[in-house]
Amino acid sequence: MRAVRYHEYGSADVLQVDDVERPTPAAGEALVEIRAASVNPVDVLFRTGEYGEVSLPSTPGGDGAGVVVSTGEAVDRFVEGDRVIVSGMDRAEGGTFAEYAAVPESKLAHLPEEVSFEAGGAIGNVGATAWTALEEVAGIKAGDRVLVHGGSGGVGHAAVQIASASGADVITTAGSKTARERVHNLGATTVLDYESETLAEDALAATGGDGVELVLDHRLEEYLGLDFEVLAEGGHTVSIMGHVPETSGVSLYKKQATVQAVQMDARPVRTPLLQRVVRLLERGDLTAVVADTYGFEEASQAQREVLAGGYVGKLVVTP
Ligand SMILES: NC(=O)c1ccc[n+]([C@@H]2O[C@H](COP(=O)([O-])OP(=O)(O)OC[C@H]3O[C@@H](n4cnc5c(N)ncnc54)[C@H](OP(=O)(O)O)[C@@H]3O)[C@@H](O)[C@H]2O)c1
Incomplete structure (x- = not known):
């Protein structure tokens, strides 16, 4: 699969698209085909090394949305084909700037049909x-x-x-x-x-x-x-x-x-919070404003723009 990665800390230029092995979901995890990933400022701090060490090479992105393609053992609430919102992955668990991510069930919620992958990926x-x-x-x-x-x-x-x-x-x-x-x-x-x-x-x-x-x-x-x-x-x-x-x-x-x-970061079990967010989306009390979407090859540009600001809402990266 394709994944955005950095092999050393540094400027946005260290981001590159690599061919890597598709992850296998462990017990309690679902393999999610990522359709959209949120660009968060904290990813920039991880990439520069300011937020502490990560295991290199590292894939950015703690949030996203996509479709469950398989599940590990002991996954109760999600099955193949479910549209999901992903949030709160830590760097040891992999990143969402990738075609697939193995995501703990506790960091997933169902994404309603009427909410796009871009909006779901942006808002978690x-x-x-x-x-x-x-x-x-x-x-x-x-x-x-x-x-x-x-x-x-x-x-x-x-x-x-x-x-x-x-x-x-x-x-x-x-x-x-x-x-x-x-x-x-x-x-x-x-x-x-x-x-x-x-x-x-x-x-x-x-x-x-x-x-x-x-x-x-x-x-x-x-x-x-x-x-x-x-x-x-x-x-x-x-x-x-x-x-x-x-x-x-x-x-x-x-x-x-x-x-x-x-x-x-102190709230690793995200499902209840994500379910709240989904309810707000369903009620029309919350709309994810997606200001711009970038391809994997443009991930460096996306991370530059997130620091520059000047737009409303969120930037999203799609495979
Ligand atoms: N504690 C947590 O768990 C947690 C969770 C999420 C985020 N955060 C942190 O919270 C911060 C905001 O996150 P975010 O995702 O909302 O970032 P963001 O999307 O990049 O938004 C940054 C906001 O700051 C505004 N801004 C820029 N310069 C400013 C200034 N001098 N005074 C006041 N506002 C200014 C920007 O306005 P313009 O674009 O209009 O210039 C924009 O509205 C980040 O530092 C992020 O790492 C913490």
């Missing part, structure tokens, strides 16, 4: 992350006011939709005017330019000066100070990336606010 991790942060950890409620940083991104575009569907007022940010217009159409009530020097004031003004009950932050070192300016008393910041700067204690006390981290 970002949908599960947004849902976990907003619903499970923060307990978002109808009427809450929420600031979602980076509503144009993968997690952000899912978070805007999930928060909006739960009845919250969503304030969010994006880098370009075009992206801001598109994110507005996903359900955000206010979309601001993250480069604006009056971002905190503008976000506060959008709440009539009251502040937000909840912030979803993806760059904590950069934004924690702003988060505390914008949070209402007793509010919560949920972080999916970054560390709490050491000097933040004073603001924390003043606002009686909390900061909590969400780390999906």
Whole structure:
């Protein structure tokens, strides 16, 4: 089978398409013919070596969608021919930038007929992350006011939709005017330019000066100070990336606010979360916006674009 691999850490140029042996599913695994794989920023960090060592050569991709072609022993819920969504594979389990992947049953959910492979492949991790942060950890409620940083991104575009569907007022940010217009159409009530020097004031003004009950932050070192300016008393910041700067204690006390981290790597059993995401897709509360699709030979370009940003939603790689 064909698989995108890198044999050494480095720039996007180290990615190449190799002919490799098709994996055999072990007990508890299904062999999935991958039709689409999500391009996630974390894959870039693995490729450069910044996210710790992986066994080389390595295939990128922890998420995707495809069709089950066979199963190992003790697989109960999936049979040959099932359309599936794959999410949360770790690098030791192989990657989804390949024609086939042997995937633990705990990282699979059924993909409804009406959801395309591209959409299913794109939404697993970002949908599960947004849902976990907003619903499970923060307990978002109808009427809450929420600031979602980076509503144009993968997690952000899912978070805007999930928060909006739960009845919250969503304030969010994006880098370009075009992206801001598109994110507005996903359900955000206010979309601001993250480069604006009056971002905190503008976000506060959008709440009539009251502040937000909840912030979803993806760059904590950069934004924690702003988060505390914008949070209402007793509010919560949920972080999916970054560390709490050491000097933040004073603001924390003043606002009686909390900061909590969400780390999906700590959630190896993904099926229940993926089933949630699928239900949101089925109800029309969540749509995966696929901004662009790349072939395996264009995987380097896809990984460059995911860092450059400037689009709304997700990039996808297909065989
Ligand atoms: N903790 C976890 O389990 C977990 C799970 C998923 C993701 N993550 C991490 O969370 C982060 C976001 O993931 P993602 O998949 O959503 O990435 P993504 O699709 O690349 O989105 C990045 C977002 O950041 C925005 N952005 C760029 N520069 C910014 C700035 N200076 N200020 C504010 N926003 C800015 C981009 O806006 P424009 O494109 O409009 O410029 C875009 O909306 C990544 O670091 C990822 O590794 C963590």
